[in-house]
Amino acid sequence: MDEETIIYLGFTGMVALLGIFFSGGYGTLSIVAIALCVATIVFIIVMNYADFILFPVFTIILGIKTEAAKNYMIPKNQNCIIKNVNGLYYATGYLTANVYNFVFAAERVEEGEDAKLAAGPDKWERIVMNVKFPFKFHVISYANEIQSYREELEGKRGFLEFQLSKEMQASSPNQLTIDDFQRRINIIQSRIERLSSGERPVGSVMYIESIAVGVSEKAAMDALTTQIDQLQTVFNSMDLSINRVVGRELNILFKFGFKLPTTASELEGLFNVQK
Amino acid sequence: MVNLRSLLFISFVGISLVLMIVTVNLQIPDYAKIIFLAIALFVDILAASTRYYSYLFIPLTKIKNGTIVLDTEEPFYLSPSGNALIVREGNEVYATAFIKIPVYKSATEMNDEEKVDFARLFSRIVSLSRTPFKISTQMYLINKDDYIAKIRDRLNLIEEQYQKALVDKSTTTGAMERLKGEVTMWHNLLESIGRIQSHALLNYATVTALGTTEEEATALVNQQADEIAAGIGAILGVTAPLMTGEEILLVTQPDFTIPFSTVSESIRQKTVSEGL
Numbered sequence: 001m002d003e004e005t006i007i008y009l010g011f012t013g014m015v016a017l018l019g020i021f022f023s024g025g026y027g028t029l030s031i032v033a034i035a036l037c038v039a040t041i042v043f044i045i046v047m048n049y050a051d052f053i054l055f056p057v058f059t060i061i062l063g064i065k066t067e068a069a070k071n072y073m074i075p076k077n078q079n080c081i082i083k084n085v086n087g088l089y090y091a092t093g094y095l096t097a098n099v100y101n102f103v104f105a106a107e108r109v110e111e112g113e114d115a116k117l118a119a120g121p122d123k124w125e126r127i128v129m130n131v132k133f134p135f136k137f138h139v140i141s142y143a144n145e146i147q148s149y150r151e152e153l154e155g156k157r158g159f160l161e162f163q164l165s166k167e168m169q170a171s172s173p174n175q176l177t178i179d180d181f182q183r184r185i186n187i188i189q190s191r192i193e194r195l196s197s198g199e200r201p202v203g204s205v206m207y208i209e210s211i212a213v214g215v216s217e218k219a220a221m222d223a224l225t226t227q228i229d230q231l232q233t234v235f236n237s238m239d240l241s242i243n244r245v246v247g248r249e250l251n252i253l254f255k256f257g258f259k260l261p262t263t264a265s266e267l268e269g270l271f272n273v274q275k
Numbered sequence: 276m277v278n279l280r281s282l283l284f285i286s287f288v289g290i291s292l293v294l295m296i297v298t299v300n301l302q303i304p305d306y307a308k309i310i311f312l313a314i315a316l317f318v319d320i321l322a323a324s325t326r327y328y329s330y331l332f333i334p335l336t337k338i339k340n341g342t343i344v345l346d347t348e349e350p351f352y353l354s355p356s357g358n359a360l361i362v363r364e365g366n367e368v369y370a371t372a373f374i375k376i377p378v379y380k381s382a383t384e385m386n387d388e389e390k391v392d393f394a395r396l397f398s399r400i401v402s403l404s405r406t407p408f409k410i411s412t413q414m415y416l417i418n419k420d421d422y423i424a425k426i427r428d429r430l431n432l433i434e435e436q437y438q439k440a441l442v443d444k445s446t447t448t449g450a451m452e453r454l455k456g457e458v459t460m461w462h463n464l465l466e467s468i469g470r471i472q473s474h475a476l477l478n479y480a481t482v483t484a485l486g487t488t489e490e491e492a493t494a495l496v497n498q499q500a501d502e503i504a505a506g507i508g509a510i511l512g513v514t515a516p517l518m519t520g521e522e523i524l525l526v527t528q529p530d531f532t533i534p535f536s537t538v539s540e541s542i543r544q545k546t547v548s549e550g551l
Contacts, residue, residue, distance in 0.1 A: 005326065008284065012323040015291050019312060025299035029309050036309070040316040044323040051327060066343045069350040073342075083529050088539060090529035117394035121382035128414065128476060134532050136413040141401040200402040211529045213538050248327055251345070258351040258527050259362045259369045260407055260483040267407045 004269060009048060016040040055247040068251055075217065079246045080224050081254050082217055091220035093228050094245040094253045095208040097137070097235065120238075127234045133227050136209040140256070142264045144201040150192065157188045203264060205271050207245070207253060208235065280329035287322030291315045351527075357520045359493050360527065369483050370492035372500035373518035373526060376410070376478040376507055396510050403506040406499060409481040413526055417473040420536035426468065430461035472537070479518060479526055480507065 019037035214220030294315035486492030
C-alpha cells in the first residue's frame with residue numbers, strides 16, 4: 001500500500017470512526033448509527049482492494065458505457081475497449097502478468113535460477129507458435145536509485161529482525177511465525193546481496209493485450225473473451241499470475257498505448273509495482 | 276500543488292465531517308439525525324472514491340444516454356516530423372516515441388548457456404532508464420490489403436470481360452474457356468489469400484516525455500529515445516531505429532494491427548463457409 005492510499009484510507013476511516021464516537025448523540029438509534037459507520041468503513045476498505053469488482057457492478061446495474069476517446073467505447077461490463085472502424089468492431093482486452101511466483105522461487109532456490117532463465121526463451125517461443133491471433137506483451141520498467149532502495153531494504157530487514165527477536169523472546173513462541181519472519185528476512189537479504197553484486201533494482205508492471213475483430217460489438221467481445229481465455233492457458237507455462245483487467249485500470253492501460261507515466265512515482269500511484 | 280483529486284477529497288471529507296458534527300448537536304428527531312448521518316457517510320465514501328475515480332466526477336454530471344463521455348477528441352495525433360505521438364492534457368503536452376528492437380536470434384538455435392545469457396541481456400535492458408519506459412512484443416496480422424485490392428481489381432476486370440464475351444457471338448470457344456479459367460484462378464487466389472492469416476512479430480520500446488509545448492516535448496522524448504536506443508543497441512548488438520508514421524500506427528491502432536481488408540475478406544469467407 002502506498003502513502004497516498006494510506007492517507008485516503010486513514011482520513012475517510014477516521015470520519016466514519018468519529019461517527020461511532022458520536023453515536024451516543026443519536027439516542028435510541030445509536031445502534032443504527034454504529035452499524036452505518038461500521039458498514040461505511042468496511043465498504044471503503046473493500047472499495048480500495050476490490051474496486052475492479054464494485055465498479056463494473058455499478059456500471060452494469062445502471063447500464064453505463066464510457067466513451068474513452070473518439071470512436072473508442074468501453075462497454076458496461078468494463079472488460080474491453082471497442083473501436084468502430086467502418087462497421088468493423090475491434091475489441092481490445094488486457095491481462096495482468098505478474099511474475100511474483102518466479103521472483104520468490106528464484107530468491108528461495110538460488111541454484112534453480114539458471115535453469116529457469118534457460119527455459120524462458122523456449123517457453124516464450126512455444127507461446128508465440130501456439131497463439132494464432134494478435135497479442136502484445138508489455139513490460140513497463142524503470143531503474144530505482146540503488147542507495148535509497150538498499151536503505152529501504154535494510155530498514156525492512158531491521159524491522160523484521162526486531163519482530164523476530166520479540167517473537168523468540170515471547171513466553172510461548174510460535175514456530176510458524178518464526179519461520180515466516182526468517183523466510184522474509186532471507187528474501188530481503190538475498191535482494192541486498194544481489195544489489196552488492198552489481199544488479200540494479202528495477203520496478204516493473206507487466207501486462208498482456210489482445211485484439212479481436214467482429215462484425216458487431218458482441219461478436220468482437222465474444223472473440224476477445226475466447227482469445228483472452230486461450231492466452232491465460234498458454235501463459236500459464238511462464239509461471240505468471242494472470243488476471244483479466246476490468247474497471248478503471250482498463251482505461252489506464254488503454255492510455256498506456258500512446259502515453260506512459262513520465263515518473264516512477266506516477267506509475268506507482270496507478271498500479272502495484274513489482275520490485 | 277493542489278490538483279482536482281486532492282481538492283475533491285478535501286472538500287468531501289470536510290463536508291462529511293461538518294455534517295456529522297452539526298447533526299449530533301441539532302435539536303431534531305433521532306430518525307432525522309440518522310438520515311443526515313447516512314448522507315455524511317455517503318459523502319465520506321465519495322471522498323474515498325476520489326483516490327481512483329476523481330476523473331469520473333465531472334463527466335458523471337454530464338452523462339448522456341447512459342454514456343459517460345471522457346473525451347470526444349482523437350486520443351493522440353502524430354507530430355509533424357512523424358516520429359512521435361502527441362497527447363494534449365490541459366496545458367501539458369506529452370510526446371511518445373517508439374524504438375524498434377530488431378531481434379534476429381531464436382531459442383531453437385541456442386544452447387543452454389546462450390539462452391541464460393540472452394535472458395540476462397533482457398534483464399539489463401529493463402534497467403536501462405530511470406524514467407519509466409515500455410518494452411513490448413507484438414504479434415500482428417501481415418497487411419495484405421494492397422495485395423487483396425489488386426487481386427479484386429483483376430478479378431472484376433476479368434469477370435467483366437467474361438460477361439461481355441458471353442453476349443458477344445464472335446468470341447471463340449477457346450477464348451471463352453480461357454476467360455472462364457482465368458476467372459476461376461483469380462477467385463481461387465483471392466480465397467486462399469483470405470483463408471490464411473499470416474502473422475509477424477515486432478519488438479519495440481516506448482518512452483514518453485512531458486513538455487509545455489509540442490516542440491519541447493518532442494525534443495525531450497527524442498533525446499530520451501536516443502539514449503534508450505543506444506543502450507539497447509549496445510546490449511543486443513543491433514541498430515535500434517526510431518519508428519515513424521505507419522510503423523507507429525501499427526503498434527497503437529487496432530485497425531493497423533488487424534488490417535481492414537485482410538480481416539474482412541477472412542470474415543466474409545468464414546460467413547460463406549458457415550452458410551450464413
